[in-house]
Amino acid sequence: MLEMRPECERCGTDLPAEASGAFICSFECTYCADCADALDDLCPNCGGELMDRPTRAQDLLEKYPPSTTRKFKG
Known part of the structure; x- marks a missing residue:
């Protein structure tokens, strides 16, 4: 099951699990x-x-x- 991280690691934008618009790699880094x-x-x-x-x-x-x-690495 995916971790579904809550925000973009680069800019900190919230990325709700129920919304589209998130992108992940095979390690689930999220943008x-x-x-x-x-x-x-x-x-x-x-x-x-x-x-x-x-x-x-x-x-x-x-x-x-x-x-x-x-x-978020800010």
Whole structure:
């Protein structure tokens, strides 16, 4: 199950688990669409490809809550 990190690691923009617009690499580093575009869809941490993160269905958020741990490097 994906960790569903709560914000962009580059700019700190909130990225709710139930909303589209987040991009992740295979290590789940997480970026907003603007930052993913600025990074040419390559993760600066591992060099992996940034892909659209799937959303989590609203009815599953309570049973499987997203992460609350922030990784913003500011």
